[in-house]
Amino acid sequence: MLLKKRYLLVGAAVPLLILNGCSIGDSTEQRDIPVEKIDMSRYASKTAEGIFDGVLNTKFVDIKINGEVKIFTVSDKALKQLGDLNEGDQIQFVYSLNEKTIQNELQSVTQVNGQEVETVTEEQKPVKDNLDVKKKVKKENEIEMEVEYPTTTKIVGAVKSDFIKGKFNVIDTYDWNDQTLDKGDTEVRFHTVVDTIEDDIQKERWRAADILKEVGELHEKKESNRDGVKFIFYAENDNEYKEIMVVKNKYGYLRVETDTPYDEKEDTIAEVTAMLDSIE
Structure with a gap:
């Protein structure tokens, strides 16, 4: 799309x-x-x-x-x-x-x-084939990547882009500029965290809590499938979902701040996860 x-x-x-x-x-x-x-x-x-x-x-x-x-x-x-x-x-x-x-x-x-156009209901789709494959992308230098959305898995177009000291895949519906991803009312900001040691990230937790209290009640996701996650805090209201995550990868500590409309949060989280998983 x-x-x-x-x-x-x-x-x-x-x-x-x-x-x-x-x-x-x-x-x-x-x-x-x-x-x-x-x-x-x-x-x-x-x-x-x-x-x-x-x-x-x-x-x-x-x-x-x-x-x-x-x-x-x-x-x-x-x-x-x-x-x-x-x-x-x-x-x-x-x-x-x-x-x-x-x-x-x-x-x-x-x-x-x-x-x-043949209309196929979800009940008619075999579970193992529940893969929404996008037509071959036409833009030069575009690649395809898999995104696991809440209800289905899709193949989407992406562009390999510079990321800190490496590369990662940016989904083609986002604009990537100055360590920030933009798509409509969604913004995802990446920051390297300096002066942080393995067992001392409390100041990052305080910082995140202070920002999120302006959005709504503070929550913490206790489980994550991602290696190196130190914490994920989030807050939401009827209009907005905001999440702050600190994760450690081969480049050091990384803070990821996601701000998106409430009704788009599930798809946005899936897309950000796929892009983070593509970091080289």
């Missing part, structure tokens, strides 16, 4: 019911209150064709129709299909007007480059 970094301001128009002619007084006369009739046919599903032009922050998609780029919100079903698309694919899709947001919402993709 190609992710565009863009911020959208999306307005939602709300239909108004206009009430007329109510008066308060001694009269008990019954009066009819006219109510504007809403044409529900406007919310019916429609089929269209266009050119897939990329995804914006996992919540919106660009589709070029008759040379003009249109923006659609994305249903959960359609979001799962977008991982198999490449920018420039000719698609046929079903969309409808969302009653709550009054935005056109992509419901599903039915054809890609003239080929019918």
